[in-house]
Amino acid sequence: MLENFLNKISVPKFFKKKSASFLGVDLGSSSIKMVQLKQEKGVAVLETYGELSLGPYAGTEIGRATNLTNKQMSGALISLIEEARVNIAECGVSIPLSSSLIFNMEVPQVSPEQLKKIVPIEARRYIPVSISEVMLDWRIIPERDFEEPAGDSDLEDRRSGTRQANQPAENGLKNKRRDKIKIFVVAIHKNELDRYQSIVKNAQLNLNFLEIEIFSTIRSVVQQNAGTVAILDIGSGVAKLYIVEYGIVKDSHLISRGSQDISLAISRTLGITIDKAEEKKREVGLTGAEGEDKDISEIIATNLKYIFSEAEKVLRKYQTEQHKNIDRLIFTGGGSVIKGLPAFASSILKINATVADPFDKIRTPAFLDDILKEIGPEFAVAVGLALRGLEK
Numbered sequence: 287m288l289e290n291f292l293n294k295i296s297v298p299k300f301f302k303k304k305s306a307s308f309l310g311v312d313l314g315s316s317s318i319k320m321v322q323l324k325q326e327k328g329v330a331v332l333e334t335y336g337e338l339s340l341g342p343y344a345g346t347e348i349g350r351a352t353n354l355t356n357k358q359m360s361g362a363l364i365s366l367i368e369e370a371r372v373n374i375a376e377c378g379v380s381i382p383l384s385s386s387l388i389f390n391m392e393v394p395q396v397s398p399e400q401l402k403k404i405v406p407i408e409a410r411r412y413i414p415v416s417i418s419e420v421m422l423d424w425r426i427i428p429e430r431d432f433e434e435p436a437g438d439s440d441l442e443d444r445r446s447g448t449r450q451a452n453q454p455a456e457n458g459l460k461n462k463r464r465d466k467i468k469i470f471v472v473a474i475h476k477n478e479l480d481r482y483q484s485i486v487k488n489a490q491l492n493l494n495f496l497e498i499e500i501f502s503t504i505r506s507v508v509q510q511n512a513g514t515v516a517i518l519d520i521g522s523g524v525a526k527l528y529i530v531e532y533g534i535v536k537d538s539h540l541i542s543r544g545s546q547d548i549s550l551a552i553s554r555t556l557g558i559t560i561d562k563a564e565e566k567k568r569e570v571g572l573t574g575a576e577g578e579d580k581d582i583s584e585i586i587a588t589n590l591k592y593i594f595s596e597a598e599k600v601l602r603k604y605q606t607e608q609h610k611n612i613d614r615l616i617f618t619g620g621g622s623v624i625k626g627l628p629a630f631a632s633s634i635l636k637i638n639a640t641v642a643d644p645f646d647k648i649r650t651p652a653f654l655d656d657i658l659k660e661i662g663p664e665f666a667v668a669v670g671l672a673l674r675g676l677e678k
């Protein structure tokens with residue numbers, strides 16, 4: 287039944303179509319997340335948001351990872367657009383890092399206009415297919431990284447560092463002229479672009495851009511001048527760990543366990559259906575004190591401990607090899623919505639960990655504050671996409 291799997295919540299308001307609005311669409315493997323924002327006097331305001339579980343579209347349970355056809359995905363998208371009362375066609379869509387090729391390159395120090403021309407030309411050398419087959423997204427690596435031939439100077443920089451994250455290299459160059467700048471490039475194959483364009487078009491939406499989901503997350507949950515942070519996105523089938531320095535993705539790692547594994551384990555151990563196990567996981571979380579609830583929390587804890595220990599191994603290795611300190615771990619993804627996570631994480635992890643609150647930057651109706659804080663981690667990508675749309 288539709289109501290069973292449609293987790294939609296919309297802000298009760300009469301919407302008029304305005305061009306200052308923008309829709310962020312996160313087509314996750316287990317659910318679609320959507321956030322519509324508008325710009326009002328320089329502030330991002332929430333117009334509506336919603337989530338739709340994809341499991342039932344693939345003949346499986348809520349919370350499970352799926353692999354839908356374009357047509358099925360468009361159908362799900364249309365349902366969510368209607369349910370959440372989205373009234374804007376302009377949208378941005380996220381794709382996983384694994385669907386792209388990323389690399390750093392150096393280009394001559396030129397004007398921003400010339401840079402737009404030079405980047406695609408230089409990028410040819412790094413891309414195994416014709417440049418006409420890819421879509422490029424890129425950003426200038428902040429000067430602090432550029433100054434780091436052996437890796438250690440970055441530490442010095444951060445100790446004294448007051449420069450802004452993502453600050454274009456040009457500013458630093460006023461003091462000390464350089465003839466090269468470093469660029470972080472993302473190449474997305476046009477086949478991917480075509481695929482998403484067709485999904486979105488069939489849902490009567492207008493794709494403005496595709497963006498790697500970690501970029502959207504950085505925009506919505508990482509403070510502008512946060513130093514080195516790690517982001518752990520606990521999804522359905524997998525958990526994704528990223529190390530981000532001043533807005534640039536330095537490392538990424540896939541941990542092959544996600545929140546659906548918890549539901550499967552609960553179902554197996556307690557001999558209940560996966561649907562029931564999914565419900566119990568959400569209801570009890572890590573806070574079960576006795577009886578069956580205690581068993582459920584223990585299963586959740588075991589699985590999360592595995593994900594944490596894999597994440598910590600990667601973080602430790604990075605810190606040792608790069609001689610850098612990771613200041614914070616930020617949890618995102620639906621698997622991070624689990625009850626009792628902050629206390630559990632701080633009892634297990636040696637690193638300072640927080641749960642993402644992407645709606646924090648958005649003006650929202652006060653009556654939604656609690657629910658948005660709770661489900662926020664799941665919407666980190668969709669919020670980041672919508673924020674980028676407003677930037678234009």
Ligand SMILES: Nc1ncnc2c1ncn2[C@@H]1O[C@H](COP(=O)(O)OP(=O)(O)OP(=O)(O)O)[C@@H](O)[C@H]1O
Nearest residue numbers: 314315316317349521522545546568619620621624
């Ligand atoms: N309140 C909750 N408590 C516990 N788990 C939850 C809760 N809400 C959602 N989840 C779990 O989060 C998972 C989905 O997370 P998310 O929506 O981030 O994944 P996804 O974006 O679809 O996956 P991916 O990013 O890997 O494509 C599901 O397995 C679901 O069971």
Ligand SMILES: [Mg+2]
Nearest residue numbers: 314315521619
């Ligand atoms: Mg996701």
